[in-house]
Amino acid sequence: MSQQRSQWGSRVGFILAASGSAVGLGNIWKFPYITGENGGGLFVLIYLACIILVGLPILVAEIMIGRAGQSQPILAFHKIAGRRTGWSIVGWLGVLSGFIIGSFYIVVAGWAMDYTLKSVVGFTNPMAEQAETQALVYRATASDQDMQELVVEHRTRYELDRAERNWRRQFSPSTWSHWNDYKSAVEADADPEKLKEHTGIAAAANQVEAAQGQLKEAQDEILKSSRAEVSELSKASPIELRDEAETIKRRMLIRDQVTSVFMQLLGDGWTSTFWAGLFMFIAILVVANGISSGIERTCRVLMPLLILCIMTLVVYGFFQTGFNQALAFVFKPDPTSLEPKSVLEALGHAFFTLSLGMGAMITYGSYQRSQSGGLVGESVAIAGLDTGIALLACMMMFPIIFSYGQDPSGGPGLVFMSMPLAFAEMGEIGMLLGIIFFGLLVFAALTSAISILEVVASYLIDGHGWSRHKSVWIIGGSIFGFGIISAFANSAGFKMTSWLPGYGQSFFDTMDLLTSNWMLPLGGLLIAIYAGWVLPARIRKNELSDLSGFVAGAWLFLVRFVAPILVIIVLLDKIGLIDVDEISFHLMH
Numbered sequence: 384m385s386q387q388r389s390q391w392g393s394r395v396g397f398i399l400a401a402s403g404s405a406v407g408l409g410n411i412w413k414f415p416y417i418t419g420e421n422g423g424g425l426f427v428l429i430y431l432a433c434i435i436l437v438g439l440p441i442l443v444a445e446i447m448i449g450r451a452g453q454s455q456p457i458l459a460f461h462k463i464a465g466r467r468t469g470w471s472i473v474g475w476l477g478v479l480s481g482f483i484i485g486s487f488y489i490v491v492a493g494w495a496m497d498y499t500l501k502s503v504v505g506f507t508n509p510m511a512e513q514a515e516t517q518a519l520v521y522r523a524t525a526s527d528q529d530m531q532e533l534v535v536e537h538r539t540r541y542e543l544d545r546a547e548r549n550w551r552r553q554f555s556p557s558t559w560s561h562w563n564d565y566k567s568a569v570e571a572d573a574d575p576e577k578l579k580e581h582t583g584i585a586a587a588a589n590q591v592e593a594a595q596g597q598l599k600e601a602q603d604e605i606l607k608s609s610r611a612e613v614s615e616l617s618k619a620s621p622i623e624l625r626d627e628a629e630t631i632k633r634r635m636l637i638r639d640q641v642t643s644v645f646m647q648l649l650g651d652g653w654t655s656t657f658w659a660g661l662f663m664f665i666a667i668l669v670v671a672n673g674i675s676s677g678i679e680r681t682c683r684v685l686m687p688l689l690i691l692c693i694m695t696l697v698v699y700g701f702f703q704t705g706f707n708q709a710l711a712f713v714f715k716p717d718p719t720s721l722e723p724k725s726v727l728e729a730l731g732h733a734f735f736t737l738s739l740g741m742g743a744m745i746t747y748g749s750y751q752r753s754q755s756g757g758l759v760g761e762s763v764a765i766a767g768l769d770t771g772i773a774l775l776a777c778m779m780m781f782p783i784i785f786s787y788g789q790d791p792s793g794g795p796g797l798v799f800m801s802m803p804l805a806f807a808e809m810g811e812i813g814m815l816l817g818i819i820f821f822g823l824l825v826f827a828a829l830t831s832a833i834s835i836l837e838v839v840a841s842y843l844i845d846g847h848g849w850s851r852h853k854s855v856w857i858i859g860g861s862i863f864g865f866g867i868i869s870a871f872a873n874s875a876g877f878k879m880t881s882w883l884p885g886y887g888q889s890f891f892d893t894m895d896l897l898t899s900n901w902m903l904p905l906g907g908l909l910i911a912i913y914a915g916w917v918l919p920a921r922i923r924k925n926e927l928s929d930l931s932g933f934v935a936g937a938w939l940f941l942v943r944f945v946a947p948i949l950v951i952i953v954l955l956d957k958i959g960l961i962d963v964d965e966i967s968f969h970l971m972h
């Protein structure tokens with residue numbers, strides 16, 4: 384092992400590098416869309432609680448282990464816990480997670496690069512033009528009746544969904560899943576009477592069927608009042624109605640094209656591979672340059688740039704009509720749009736977004752001197768920056784999403800479909816904003832990808848004494864090689880979607896689920912248990928010596944009890960031993 388271990392140039396440099404790791408696709412691509420899918424407000428609040436109660440304590444634990452061990456995770460556990468205790472398994476799990484996360488992360492980052500270039504050449508301009516013409520034709524040819532119907536459909540779509548969601552709440556999750564089984568069996572021509580010989584199914588079917596009138600009534604009510612409103616509008620000012628119908632039509636047409644552009648990229652393994660490779664190449668160049676002159680220097684430039692880009696878009700959003708709506712959506716708690724499962728999703732995301740559970744922060748912490756103080760302050764700064772940027776990402780995207788009539792719960796496509804659509808509608812300025820937006824996505828992904836690469840490569844550097852250059856090229860090359868499978872996962876010609884017969888998920892999604900849902904929480908759980916219960920008290924004391932007894936005690940309590948228990952609940956729910964939705968349904972009824 385080398386005597387001259389590299390170090391960060393400064394504390395600020397460390398904080399920027401660690402928050403560079405934390406701030407990534409998770410903040411800008413994932414957080415806004417899961418917030419959208421979970422109805423905003425209350426979900427954000429729960430997420431904040433998860434960051435404070437679980438994320439922050441484990442972040443402190445990881446940096447502490449890194450500082451004390453002065454090595455990447457596997458060797459840090461060897462050193463502190465001893466070779467024979469088996470704790471280094473946690474390090475191995477982390478290296479494996481890093482390998483897997485890296486492999487699909489570079490594919491998404493590659494798409495962001497592709498979209499940056501697409502924005503430079505103004506890829507949405509021709510779509511916007513074509514849609515404009517077609518929408519004009521529509522306006523000139525469609526009957527008033529058709530236009531009214533289009534407007535009604537458009538105006539009521541969320542309300543109808545919401546009515547259905549609220550209606551569904553009266554059934555327990557198990558009732559609802561029986562009902563779904565029943566329905567799909569009937570659609571496949573099964574005899575309803577025979578199905579109802581199963582008492583659970585019979586009870587569920589009867590219960591849901593009996594309540595169906597209610598739903599229809601509620602939805603009819605919504606449609607009726609909207610129809611009245613729209614026909615009123617068409618009488619009072621027919622031009623306004625036609626304007627609205629034309630706008631809706633135009634956006635639908637752009638949406639079709641933007642969607643097909645994304646689907647094409649998704650299905651194009653070669654292009655995805657090319658960009659993933661280029662992205663990995665850049666990450667390799669950075670990491671090969673070392674800790675302070677490679678990683679730290681890059682993050683010092685990119686992090687402020689990233690914040691500047693986000694602020695530019697937030698300020699733009701501030702002047703848009705949808706700003707207040709976005710503000711309310713993100714910050715106003717609305718209990719009716721939250722499912723209990725969302726709590727689990729918030730917790731899982733807290734791990735991913737803070738780069739926890741695979742030893743990335745152990746690795747970064749190991750380039751600080753042990754007992755250099757300020758541990759909790761640094762962690763609060765990192766978690767604060769990460770959370771702040773995630774919230775800013777919402778405030779940059781949702782005003783645009785709402786102003787251009789898009790669905791906030793657009794899912795994973797929010798970044799690659801809904802945003803380009805809005806940019807297309809803006810014309811020239813949209814091109815500029817698109818470049819800024821996708822560029823910032825690339826920067827965010829780069830500062831995260833280098834941390835993933837560093838964890839895996841440092842095993843060869845610290846453990847086998849290999850040179851940094853050689854380790855980084857070999858590891859980076861292998862992660863890229865493995866990533867090619869994810870790049871081709873959606874290509875029809877390569878049949879990677881059916882890599883396991885009879886199993887519905889693509890290879891890409893499987894890698895994501897495997898790490899985010901299982902490996903990271905498991906790794907985080909073990910790290911919390913280790914730091915809270917096993918780590919010699921002397922080390923804990925040394926690293927936290929500059930803190931008041933209260934803060935240190937609070938940390939110990941969280942990392943010993945709160946964090947492990949919450950993570951165990953999540954894991955038990957995932958395994959299927961408990962069903963949080965079912966339990967909370969019965970608690971509330």
Ligand code: TRP
Nearest residue numbers: 405407408409735736738743831
């Ligand atoms: N935190 C990054 C994001 O939000 C992703 C990431 C980087 C990561 N390094 C990690 C996730 C280590 C888990 C573990 O996009």
